[in-house]
Amino acid sequence: MFGLIGHSTSFEDAKRKAMELGYDHIAEGDLDVWCSAPPQLVEHVEVVSPAGKTIQGAYIDSCFVPEMLSRFKTARRKVLNAMELAQKKGINITALGGFTSIIFENFNLLQHQHVRNTILEWERFTTGNTHTAWVICRQLELNAPALGIDLKKARVAVVGASGDIGSAVCRWLSNRTGVAELFLVARQQKPLLDLQEQLGGGKILSLSEALPEADIVVWVASMPRTLEIDKTKLRSPCLMIDGGYPKNLDSKLAGTGVHVLKGGIVEFCSDIGWSMMELAEMEKPQRQMFACFAEAMLLEFENCHTNFSWGRNNITLEKMDFIGEASIRHGFSTLNLQSHYQAAIA
Amino acid sequence: MVKVDGTAYFLRRFMPALQSLVSPTLEVEDKPLEGTPDFTAEAYKDAYSRINAIVIEGEQEAYSNYVSIAKMLPDEAEELNKLARMELKHMRGFTACGKNLGVEADLPFAKEFFSPLHGNFQKAFSEKKLTTCFLIQAILIEAFAISAYHVYIRVADPFAKKITEGVVQDEYLHLNYGQEWLKANLATCKQELMEANKANLPLIRSMLDQVAEDASELHMDKEELMEEFMIAYQDSLTEIGLDNREIARMALAAVV
Numbered sequence: 140m141f142g143l144i145g146h147s148t149s150f151e152d153a154k155r156k157a158m159e160l161g162y163d164h165i166a167e168g169d170l171d172v173w174c175s176a177p178p179q180l181v182e183h184v185e186v187v188s189p190a191g192k193t194i195q196g197a198y199i200d201s202c203f204v205p206e207m208l209s210r211f212k213t214a215r216r217k218v219l220n221a222m223e224l225a226q227k228k229g230i231n232i233t234a235l236g237g238f239t240s241i242i243f244e245n246f247n248l249l250q251h252q253h254v255r256n257t258i259l260e261w262e263r264f265t266t267g268n269t270h271t272a273w274v275i276c277r278q279l280e281l282n283a284p285a286l287g288i289d290l291k292k293a294r295v296a297v298v299g300a301s302g303d304i305g306s307a308v309c310r311w312l313s314n315r316t317g318v319a320e321l322f323l324v325a326r327q328q329k330p331l332l333d334l335q336e337q338l339g340g341g342k343i344l345s346l347s348e349a350l351p352e353a354d355i356v357v358w359v360a361s362m363p364r365t366l367e368i369d370k371t372k373l374r375s376p377c378l379m380i381d382g383g384y385p386k387n388l389d390s391k392l393a394g395t396g397v398h399v400l401k402g403g404i405v406e407f408c409s410d411i412g413w414s415m416m417e418l419a420e421m422e423k424p425q426r427q428m429f430a431c432f433a434e435a436m437l438l439e440f441e442n443c444h445t446n447f448s449w450g451r452n453n454i455t456l457e458k459m460d461f462i463g464e465a466s467i468r469h470g471f472s473t474l475n476l477q478s479h480y481q482a483a484i485a
Numbered sequence: 486m487v488k489v490d491g492t493a494y495f496l497r498r499f500m501p502a503l504q505s506l507v508s509p510t511l512e513v514e515d516k517p518l519e520g521t522p523d524f525t526a527e528a529y530k531d532a533y534s535r536i537n538a539i540v541i542e543g544e545q546e547a548y549s550n551y552v553s554i555a556k557m558l559p560d561e562a563e564e565l566n567k568l569a570r571m572e573l574k575h576m577r578g579f580t581a582c583g584k585n586l587g588v589e590a591d592l593p594f595a596k597e598f599f600s601p602l603h604g605n606f607q608k609a610f611s612e613k614k615l616t617t618c619f620l621i622q623a624i625l626i627e628a629f630a631i632s633a634y635h636v637y638i639r640v641a642d643p644f645a646k647k648i649t650e651g652v653v654q655d656e657y658l659h660l661n662y663g664q665e666w667l668k669a670n671l672a673t674c675k676q677e678l679m680e681a682n683k684a685n686l687p688l689i690r691s692m693l694d695q696v697a698e699d700a701s702e703l704h705m706d707k708e709e710l711m712e713e714f715m716i717a718y719q720d721s722l723t724e725i726g727l728d729n730r731e732i733a734r735m736a737l738a739a740v741v
Contacts, residue, residue, distance in 0.1 A: 161730045164737035175711035177719050179729070216712060227720075255635050255713075256657070 141196040141439035142225045142233030143432045146203040153204045174213045176202040178221040184413045188469040194439045198415045218242045223254040231444045234435035240266040267431020268448040271403040272307035273463040274430040275382045278473045286376040288354050296322040296353035299360025301330035307454035322349040403430045408470035437465040522704045524642045532702035534591045537583040542595035544576035550622040553610045575652045582645040616674040617681040623663020631656050632713030640704040667725045686738040
């Protein structure tokens with residue numbers, strides 16, 4: 140069985156969803172009630188791969204909402220309790236969706252392996268970052284040519300390059316895609332220098348230096364709050380892949396020649412009988428989902444019960460190959476630019 | 486110019502929190518997550534005199550409640566009396582914890598604290614309402630104890646920590662006993678179970694409210710206590726065989 144740990148995008152959405160599901164006691168409660176609410180296994184699903192295999196899964200809502208981000212202990216408890224529930228339910232491999240993996244990483248929850256009477260078995264969990272990185276790279280490879288961007292001549296900026304997904308994207312782009320130039324952008328310089336050394340290339344630039352030069356921008360970091368982007372200084376065409384969480388590259392940024400694509404989203408080949416992706420505001424909630432969630436499904440399809448994506452900077456090209464091949468075999472495709480660009484991609 | 490700030494919902498609402506989340510200054514390995522309380526401080530000992538008394542009184546009442554249940558279930562009296570004796574052992578353990586810190590337990594306070602729940606148990610016993618007795622003692626009180634002990638273990642002094650770790654394992658046996666009985670009799674006892682929940686779950690909530698300030702002095706958060714309790718209670722009701730919607734309806738009594 141695979142598992143997905145997710146949460147609502149806001150407190151208001153969470154209350155609405157809880158009411159729909161019949162969890163009136165939580166739905167009617169204020170934020171303090173939600174802070175004390177246990178995680179809920181809200182849905183069981185069955186997924187059939189075009190390759191023939193059927194798998195069972197469960198969606199766990201951690202009862203975390205982004206309004207709790209400033210409550211350090213609460214956020215930590217929500218993640219650990221949801222993970223404990225997944226393990227108690229005997230789920231083999233569970234993806235940490237949305238803020239779950241961000242909290243896990245940033246609050247260093249590896250030191251909290253004991254949750255009550257349970258010792259969390261890390262091999263039962265995956266961040267899903269390998270699949271997310273592969274999907275972003277594939278979105279770039281498919282969609283840039285559709286806009287007339289020649290990858291061999293393209294300059295690509297990776298914003299958040301030193302992160303787990305960002306560094307994997309950089310490795311793939313420099314080894315497999317052969318882009319002309321790679322701009323490495325991140326807040327901290329030291330990890331960028333290490334990455335540059337590992338890659339044997341790449342130019343370290345500030346965001347303001349990189350943006351006007353880039354034909355393609357891959358965002359795998361959340362944008363700084365005060366950031367202002369001068370649209371007139373962006374190249375045309377410019378492909379922007381929004382691979383961070385939450386997805387905060389607003390459509391207003393898109394304009395003549397600037398195309399924003401939601402990164403790290405996949406679509407399954409048939410409808411899945413679930414209701415939970417509506418929470419994530421997917422355009423086609425019956426089929427579309429975060430690539431990190433799909434990774435748990437892929438690992439279950441492949442009977443690969445291990446913490447496939449775990450820790451920082453452990454994503455290898457071989458792992459991306461493995462998960463990418465599984466993704467295609469089991470009926471997932473990447474989210475691409477809309478309508479008139481589709482013909483070119485096909 | 487496109488001003489990104491203010492355009493996206495998330496960016497607008499949550500970025501300050503997110504930025505503090507990822508800020509290197511908040512790296513948690515540099516800071517203890519919960520400071521250890523000063524076990525010798527007067528404020529700590531004052532709060533401890535009431536919390537310790539609640540625990541001692543709780544174990545004492547658990548002893549007499551299991552003896553009462555044994556009278557209603559003569560076939561299982563031997564097992565129930567064994568469970569009861571374990572509660573006495575716990576009581577002695579917690580009495581030692583107070584002595585170890587030089588604290589005298591405020592037992593009159595604790596008797597008053599438990600009196601509404603104790604009264605409900607006594608009434609159910611006199612009416613031979615076995616389901617209600619099991620729900621109050623073996624589910625609600627045990628789940629309350631287990632959750633509070635789990636939170637306490639994280640911030641207890643070394644002596645009390647060791648004692649409490651031993652106790653919490655026993656309490657799971659007690660919870661399990663009640664669960665198994667209710668599960669086996671669910672077909673006939675569900676209605677009474679729902680009614681007993683409605684009458685008694687709000688008492689647990691108000692007991693938590695009453696103790697919140699003293700618990701906080703011991704570095705136990707009310708929010709965490711409530712969450713731990715709801716997890717233990719929800720798990721228990723699931724084990725008994727209730728479905729998600731029934732549990733949700735029952736849990737409502739804790740909120741309204």
